[in-house]
Amino acid sequence: MLRVANLVKQYINEAGERKGGVSGVSFDVKEGELFTLLGPSGCGKTTTLRSIAGLEHPDSGLIQLAGRDLFDSRADVQLPMYERDIGMVFQSYAIWPHMSVFENAAYPLRTRRNGHLSREEIESRVMRSLEMVGLSEYRNRSATKLSGGQQQRLALARALVREPKLLLLDEPLSNLDALLREQMRSEIKRLQSEWGVTTIYVTHDQSEAMALSDRVAVLNNGVIAQMGTPIDIYDRPRCEFVANFIGRTNLLRGKLASQVRAGDIAAVHTSIGTIRCMFSSSMTAGHQISFVIRPENIELQPLNGILSDAAPNSVNGHIQGKVFLGEVAEYTIGVDGDQNLIARTHPSIGLNRGDRVRASFPEHKVIAICD
Numbered sequence: 525m526l527r528v529a530n531l532v533k534q535y536i537n538e539a540g541e542r543k544g545g546v547s548g549v550s551f552d553v554k555e556g557e558l559f560t561l562l563g564p565s566g567c568g569k570t571t572t573l574r575s576i577a578g579l580e581h582p583d584s585g586l587i588q589l590a591g592r593d594l595f596d597s598r599a600d601v602q603l604p605m606y607e608r609d610i611g612m613v614f615q616s617y618a619i620w621p622h623m624s625v626f627e628n629a630a631y632p633l634r635t636r637r638n639g640h641l642s643r644e645e646i647e648s649r650v651m652r653s654l655e656m657v658g659l660s661e662y663r664n665r666s667a668t669k670l671s672g673g674q675q676q677r678l679a680l681a682r683a684l685v686r687e688p689k690l691l692l693l694d695e696p697l698s699n700l701d702a703l704l705r706e707q708m709r710s711e712i713k714r715l716q717s718e719w720g721v722t723t724i725y726v727t728h729d730q731s732e733a734m735a736l737s738d739r740v741a742v743l744n745n746g747v748i749a750q751m752g753t754p755i756d757i758y759d760r761p762r763c764e765f766v767a768n769f770i771g772r773t774n775l776l777r778g779k780l781a782s783q784v785r786a787g788d789i790a791a792v793h794t795s796i797g798t799i800r801c802m803f804s805s806s807m808t809a810g811h812q813i814s815f816v817i818r819p820e821n822i823e824l825q826p827l828n829g830i831l832s833d834a835a836p837n838s839v840n841g842h843i844q845g846k847v848f849l850g851e852v853a854e855y856t857i858g859v860d861g862d863q864n865l866i867a868r869t870h871p872s873i874g875l876n877r878g879d880r881v882r883a884s885f886p887e888h889k890v891i892a893i894c895d
């Protein structure tokens with residue numbers, strides 16, 4: 525449905541150097557998919573989105589929507605924004621304060637350039653989109669008398685009323701408080717799948733990306749570091765940046781004991797002992813590698829009295845810190861060998877600061893970073 529290939533857009537800084545933006549971003553979005561661009565501030569998410577919308581003139585690359593060129597640097601094509609068939613919702617909802625809810629939602633239909641719509645057609649399309657977002661009973665209310673969440677819904681209704689081929693959402697929830705953000709997150713997911721509109725969602729919030737997306741592209745410094753389903757990216761990060769950016773993690777390093785092939789489980793020598801990891805590609809013995817253990821994949825057992833022999837993929841240590849997070853508690857474990865591990869487990873386990881523990885992690889949950 526949407527194809528972005530080798531997109532480059534760089535900005536010239538005060539010293540005349542080409543900096544920032546994006547430098548060679550490529551991805552395809554399927555029809556009806558919710559695709560998220562995720563990354564820290566300044567990684568190039570908004571530049572990508574604005575290039576797709578036609579608000580930015582890229583330096584080079586190709587952008588196609590439903591087989592039509594929106595931008596092609598080789599053929600010198602740059603379609604104006606209004607010809608792109610795209611709806612957009614910004615962080616600031618950009619609601620017109622002097623208009624009613626109905627008029628705000630009707631605005632894109634009244635100002636569209638491709639064909640006049642009858643009054644009845646406008647009425648029915650606007651009411652359909654207001655009903656979808658639960659605002660039909662507020663149709664005559666002034667837009668300024670809506671709550672933050674309602675304004676956000678109105679912005680969505682206004683973006684959808686033209687029935688665009690593509691919906692672009694740029695950090696649409698960042699102005700809402702935490703509870704409302706979670707509610708609106710489910711609302712966007714519901715709307716997007718009911719409406720079936722292909723959507724690109726931009727956020728720096730990894731939990732939002734995980735909860736909403738069919739697929740995610742993680743951006744860093746203007747390039748895509750990894751692309752895949754939320755589970756893929758969480759369970760199999762391909763580089764340290766992605767491992768650290770997506771959720772809490774333990775990142776350890778060591779030396780590979782033997783040659784491995786994709787799918788093997790093999791031993792890695794580390795400062796806290798030999799740990800067996802899953803490998804997703806082949807590597808030669810002696811390679812320095814990093815690997816990831818997610819905090820929820822560490823099991824903690826109290827070590828009382830006499831120490832039994834350490835089991836495979838387990839280390840002994842003591843609790844250095846405990847933070848209660850509601851459903852889980854997060855423990856910091858100081859491991860013999862000068863390494864800290866973070867573990868998350870049910871608070872009822874009853875471990876406290878200073879307790880000796882054994883931390884174990886199944887080998888198929890220890891993931892080698894193979895890039």
Ligand SMILES: Nc1ncnc2c1ncn2[C@@H]1O[C@H](COP(=O)(O)OP(=O)(O)OP(=O)(O)O)[C@@H](O)[C@H]1O
Pocket residue numbers: 535536543544545546563564565566567568569570571572728
């Ligand atoms: N108009 C501009 N002029 C100069 N530099 C810019 C301009 N727009 C963006 N940049 C730079 O390009 C890089 C990418 O910016 P972009 O807005 O795409 O990042 P982002 O990932 O959307 O960040 P944020 O989450 O903070 O909005 C940043 O380093 C930014 O400073």
